[in-house]
Amino acid sequence: MRSRREVCWATVSYDCLYGFLDLNDNGFDDVGIRCKEVTENDPRKLRVTDSTVLYSLNGDSFIGEIVTAKDRRLKIWSELCRSSGRNKLCRNVESSS
Numbered sequence: 758m759r760s761r762r763e764v765c766w767a768t769v770s771y772d773c774l775y776g777f778l779d780l781n782d783n784g785f786d787d788v789g790i791r792c793k794e795v796t797e798n799d800p801r802k803l804r805v806t807d808s809t810v811l812y813s814l815n816g817d818s819f820i821g822e823i824v825t826a827k828d829r830r831l832k833i834w835s836e837l838c839r840s841s842g843r844n845k846l847c848r849n850v851e852s853s854s
Contacts (some may be wrong), residue, residue, distance in 0.1 A: 767795040769803065776848045778836045781813070786821070788835045791846055795821040809833055 771794045777786040793807045807826040811833060824830050832852070838847035 766798050766804065769795040769797055772844070772846055774834075774837050774844050776811075776837045776840055778811075778833065780811070780832070780836065785814045787814070791830075791834060791837060792848050793846060807834055 770777065770781065771792070773790065773792040775790040778789050780787050780789075789809070789811050791807070791809045793805065795803055795805050797803045809830045810821055811824050811829075812819045812821045814820075824833060834846070834850045836843070838850045841847060
């Protein structure tokens with residue numbers, strides 16, 4: 758018998774949004790990816806993980822960066838939603854002009 762309670766997280770939903778972007782206005786495409794996962798370990802406890810990663814060309818290779826700054830995340834989300842506005846991750850995302 759185990760004395761420690763095991764936690765089992767069940768995935769409730771998992772959605773991703775991705776696309777090619779030119780955020781640096783350098784003519785090279787960046788790849789933006791946003792994924793949001795909702796999990797629960799009992800009927801009343803939900804955990805939301807929302808992550809944004811930007812892959813950019815650096816020399817001759819793509820470098821991935823987890824985007825944590827709110828203004829950069831919102832800019833990436835806005836650009837991604839221009840071509841994928843029907844994706845549920847685009848709800849309540851303002852478009853940048």
